[in-house]
Amino acid sequence: MVWPVPLKLNRIIIPPPSNLIREQRVWGGINRDIFTMGARPIAQLNSLRFGNPELAKTQWLMRGVVKGIGDYGNAFGVPTVGGEVFFDESFNVNILVNAMSVGIVKAGETVSAISQGVGNPVYIVGSSTGKDGIHGATFASGDLHADSHEDLPSVQVGDPFMEKLLLEATLEIIKTGAVVGMQDMGAAGIICSTSEMSAKGKHGMNVWLDKVPTRQPNMKGWEILLSESQERMLVVVHKGREDEVEKIFEKWDLNCTQIGEVIEGERLHFFMHGEQLADVPADSLVLGGGAPIYKREFKEPAYIAQNKAFDINKVPVPSDMRPVMNHLVRHPNIASKRWIYTQYDSMVGTINMSTNKPSDAAIVDVRGTKKALALVVDCNSRYVHSDPETGCAIAVAEAARNIVCSGGEPSAVTNCLNFGNPYNPEVYWQFVQAIKGMSSACTRFETPVTGGNVSFYNQSKNEQGEVPVFPTPTIGMVGILPQKNHQMTLDFKNEGDVLFLLGASQDDIASSEYLYSYCKIKNSPAPYFNLEEEFLVQDLVKTLIKNNLIESAHDISDGGLFICLLESGMPRGLGFRIDTDEEFRKDAYLFGEAQGRIVVSVSPEKLDAFVELVAASDIDFTNLGEVGGNAIVIDEEEYGSVHTFKEKYDNSIGDLMP
Numbered sequence: 145m146v147w148p149v150p151l152k153l154n155r156i157i158i159p160p161p162s163n164l165i166r167e168q169r170v171w172g173g174i175n176r177d178i179f180t181m182g183a184r185p186i187a188q189l190n191s192l193r194f195g196n197p198e199l200a201k202t203q204w205l206m207r208g209v210v211k212g213i214g215d216y217g218n219a220f221g222v223p224t225v226g227g228e229v230f231f232d233e234s235f236n237v238n239i240l241v242n243a244m245s246v247g248i249v250k251a252g253e254t255v256s257a258i259s260q261g262v263g264n265p266v267y268i269v270g271s272s273t274g275k276d277g278i279h280g281a282t283f284a285s286g287d288l289h290a291d292s293h294e295d296l297p298s299v300q301v302g303d304p305f306m307e308k309l310l311l312e313a314t315l316e317i318i319k320t321g322a323v324v325g326m327q328d329m330g331a332a333g334i335i336c337s338t339s340e341m342s343a344k345g346k347h348g349m350n351v352w353l354d355k356v357p358t359r360q361p362n363m364k365g366w367e368i369l370l371s372e373s374q375e376r377m378l379v380v381v382h383k384g385r386e387d388e389v390e391k392i393f394e395k396w397d398l399n400c401t402q403i404g405e406v407i408e409g410e411r412l413h414f415f416m417h418g419e420q421l422a423d424v425p426a427d428s429l430v431l432g433g434g435a436p437i438y439k440r441e442f443k444e445p446a447y448i449a450q451n452k453a454f455d456i457n458k459v460p461v462p463s464d465m466r467p468v469m470n471h472l473v474r475h476p477n478i479a480s481k482r483w484i485y486t487q488y489d490s491m492v493g494t495i496n497m498s499t500n501k502p503s504d505a506a507i508v509d510v511r512g513t514k515k516a517l518a519l520v521v522d523c524n525s526r527y528v529h530s531d532p533e534t535g536c537a538i539a540v541a542e543a544a545r546n547i548v549c550s551g552g553e554p555s556a557v558t559n560c561l562n563f564g565n566p567y568n569p570e571v572y573w574q575f576v577q578a579i580k581g582m583s584s585a586c587t588r589f590e591t592p593v594t595g596g597n598v599s600f601y602n603q604s605k606n607e608q609g610e611v612p613v614f615p616t617p618t619i620g621m622v623g624i625l626p627q628k629n630h631q632m633t634l635d636f637k638n639e640g641d642v643l644f645l646l647g648a649s650q651d652d653i654a655s656s657e658y659l660y661s662y663c664k665i666k667n668s669p670a671p672y673f674n675l676e677e678e679f680l681v682q683d684l685v686k687t688l689i690k691n692n693l694i695e696s697a698h699d700i701s702d703g704g705l706f707i708c709l710l711e712s713g714m715p716r717g718l719g720f721r722i723d724t725d726e727e728f729r730k731d732a733y734l735f736g737e738a739q740g741r742i743v744v745s746v747s748p749e750k751l752d753a754f755v756e757l758v759a760a761s762d763i764d765f766t767n768l769g770e771v772g773g774n775a776i777v778i779d780e781e782e783y784g785s786v787h788t789f790k791e792k793y794d795n796s797i798g799d800l801m802p
């Protein structure tokens with residue numbers, strides 16, 4: 145059985161703008177975490193947060209980050225199949241770059257990051273060790289400020305071609321059965337890998353640092369220990385099988401050098417030219433190894449009370465919806481991200497099933513099976529800032545909703561939790577509440593959290609003091625399509641198909657892009673969200689897809705119902721005619737972002753069967769109108785053609801970039 149066991153979502157640390165290396169080449173670590181388990185990476189996604197896109201600094205950062213992702217990912221040979229981009233002024237100084245990698249492995253063939261077996265040799269394999277990245281981990285655990293460039297570590301020098309060789313060699317030695325355990329060298333380098341593997345295996349190690357292949361002369365022992373040079377692994381091999389492992393790495397023209405051996409006890413001994421530099425217990429260096437557990441102070445931020453005081457009745461309903469429509473369709477948080485994703489190779493390996501079939505999640509073929517994977521990353525930072533518990537639960541629910549709308553069954557979650565300084569009681573409150581929201585949503589959707597990453601200190605200092613970014617608990621989710629022919633897309637298919645809204649409409653514009661950027665109202669609660677209603681709507685859509693009763697499915701999220709319908713019409717140039725509900729404010733009906741709602745299209749031939757099934761579900765549903773022509777008609781009033789809106793939607797971000 146093939147199963148998508150490994151998921152990993154990490155944050156890439158971006159130095160201050162004045163020191164940013166444009167081609168960020170640290171994408172490899174996210175993939176090494178996958179293939180060190182014995183799995184082959186098959187897809188990558190990313191989640192990016194930038195500041196005001198009109199600022200020259202933001203544009204420069206965007207260009208550098210996107211080029212770095214593209215350069216490394218394209219050369220490594222794993223497709224970038226999806227992602228998200230969000231802009232807000234809270235990220236003007238400290239941007240966020242989260243990377244997700246997904247791999248597949250046959251059940252029972254994974255390799256553990258463990259060290260055991262007295263006398264077993266310990267190898268360092270892959271690239272040579274340099275001074276790059278020393279203190280990278282400690283730099284990531286401090287506030288950014290005006291003098292941060294003085295503390296900046298040298299940036300890791302990535303080599304995607306070396307990474308590709310390491311991938312193939314690693315998977316080959318695993319098949320021999322000669323490997324006891326293996327771990328990628330990430331943050332803190334050799335000291336981290338040796339301590340974690342030893343602690344897990346309840347054994348110690350003797351490590352001879354002078355045997356480590358280096359690319360710079362006269363490196364000190366501590367520099368070798370702490371270097372975060374890329375494309376390196378620590379491998380423990382069964383004694384007596386050294387030759388077959390070394391021959392494989394020789395074939396791939398990679399370093400494979402024994403630098404230590406497993407010993408009794410649980411201590412690590414590091415030597416340099418015969419002199420012992422360190423003698424430490426492995427367990428004390430790892431999570432759970434006796435480190436103190438703190439109960440930090442936390443308190444609700446003052447702005448939460450302001451959010452709760454929001455009154456929709458104080459916001460006038462626009463007399464003309466056209467300016468709102470034009471604002472939203474061009475807003476970088478909603479408009480097409482084609483300027484970004486066209487720089488990525490999404491087709492290498494030819495397993496991406498979403499290229500010509502637009503859907504809410506990326507669909508990736510699992511060759512040799514009837515199955516496919518549905519992959520997504522989700523988080524609306526503004527929702528989480530407005531209400532961390534509800535906002536984080538929404539991030540999980542929306543990820544699941546995107547997978548369900550694509551024909552999949554939500555299966556598992558990974559995450560990267562991006563917050564400010566945890567010593568700030570208000571920031572820590574955001575963190576605590578977000579974890580509660582994630583827990584409740586993952587429990588309801590039965591999506592275990594298989595791993596994750598926490599990134600604190602995402603803030604900067606100005607004349608007002610410490611300014612944290614919007615809290616961003618990025619959710620990466622994988623789903624399973626049991627049958628590839630159940631893949632569902634978001635695009636309207638035929639004129640005359642009937643449009644339905646599944647889920648209850650709400651008089652709600654809270655935290656919507658419309659309220660925040662068009663009305664300029666920054667304080668409001670998270671949008672309407674009911675976890676149980678969300679689950680039932682998604683369950684209904686799964687049933688509709690399995691019974692082949694709908695032609696398209698697209699969830700309502702950023703920009704509300706109007707943007708949802710427009711995105712479904714643009715791929716084939718099909719317009720729509722709908723009527724709003726007079727029981728609700730027109731701006732809320734069209735632009736509100738209340739959760740738990742999905743728009744589906746139904747062919748007239750299947751209309752009776754569709755209505756019968758939905759009516760029996762006790763889910764609120766509304767006949768919106770129908771697909772037809774190329775114009776957008778709402779309440780008998782024409783608002784322009786789909787083509788005109790598509791021009792604005794496709795080119796908005798590209799027009800901003802110099």
